[in-house]
Amino acid sequence: MGRAPCCDKASVKKGPWSPEEDRKLKEYIDENGTGGNWIALPHKAGLKRCGKSCRLRWLNYLRPNLKHGDFSDDEDRIICSLFATIGSRWSIIAAQLPGRTDNDIKNYWNTKLKKKLVHGLERYTAHSLSQRSSSTVSSSSSAAVAASPAEAAPIVPLQHLSSPHDYSHLIYSDREQQTLRTDAPCLVDSGGGGGGHGIYFDETCASAISGSSVVHGLGTGNFVFGGLQLLQAQALLLATSGAANQLDEPYSFAASCCYGEEAAAADG
DNA sequence: AAGCACTTCAACCGCCCGCAG
DNA sequence: ACTGCGGGCGGTTGAAGTGCT
Incomplete structure (x- = not known):
């Protein structure tokens, strides 16, 4: 047999994150790290969220050193250059732009x-x-x-x-x-x-x-x-x-x- | 001020691959 | 060897914000 299902999809919360949920997630990861297991993390952190949702929220919004706001000319050029070479491989492009997430770049x-x-x-x-x-x-x-x-x-x-x-x-x-x-x-x-x-x-x-x-x-x-x-x-x-x-x-x-x-x- | 159209972007969905069981 | 979960990724959606008439 394989592993157990990651979460009960009927009981997890969806939609926008509340400030309280953000605080819980951030505090937990600050103290314990992700532990390499996103599926178990929401239960440990006291969140009624799917592990994937927690991961996305952390990586795209709560993670330290994230840049928000306008992209610079240099960033524009890097994105254009990489897109011309590798296409829509946003995670690879994001790796070349410190502080930017693949979701950010994709949206931009x-x-x-x-x-x-x-x-x-x-x-x-x-x-x-x-x-x-x-x-x-x-x-x-x-x-x-x-x-x-x-x-x-x-x-x-x-x-x-x-x-x-x-x-x-x-x-x-x-x-x-x-x-x-x-x-x-x-x-x-x-x-x-x-x-x-x-x-x-x-x-x-x-x-x-x-x-x-x-x-x-x-x-x-x-x-x-x-x-x-x-x-x-x-x-x-x-x-x-x-x-x-x-x-x-x-x-x-x-x-x-x-x-x-x-x-x-x-x-x- | 109201209604509509358009834009932005956070979040979800579904797929793929690696690997645990 | 096989099953199916977990992590990661790109595509898409829809609510909120903004601008225009």
């Missing part, structure tokens, strides 16, 4: 950072589209060629990226076959049709970062990934910008990155 991401990234992506997309349309109008002889997906795809070298992945390699646009090729993970602006403009991972990049990804074709040689990967791409751009205020104007960095010297050289 879901309520603020994600919106900033999505907003920035939308602005960058609009910026990218307007640049293309003006370019097409001003160059009548090459308009048909410029409208093709691969032709519109700029080179996006990313530098100063930290381990475990190295994204500093270039990607190459094969104009004759209208395909994108890469010798290493990197970001691309696919420039695909049907509203698919924006910042996307190429296949190699996505698999390197997330392990596996569903790939949706969007015209020859262009790939659009799901929301998580898209946000990871945007987070990666922001994290490597070296300036947290880019969160407010991410499209400017993204644009400068996408239309940098290497892109100009490739286009030339």
